[in-house]
Amino acid sequence: MPHITTCSRCPRAVQDEIPDDWEVIEDEDGQPHEVCPDCVTPAERQAFDEDAMDMVVEMTNPKEEWLTFIAERQGLQLGKSPQPDPAAVDYGTYGISHVQTNGLVAGDRTG
């Protein structure tokens, strides 16, 4: 007995594996609904694409490492603010300083 998946918005149905161009969209209750390509709205399609882009960016270009790399090439150093208080304005911020002079070039103090 083959497994049949039906589009939640039209009578279209597929057997067994759901094709790649179908999307699984969660409703307000978090219940997944299979939706065929004809029924996926452009906004929904774009949301999925953006999710995929975010994942690629996270995997291939960790921001902190990249900034450190760029800074070092210019004789600068990227440092994190030593501020331990989450309520402070410079908490979790970064600063760029000259390695030789230890002078702050941009951002907040780096300790």
Ligand SMILES: [Zn+2]
């Ligand atoms: Zn459909």
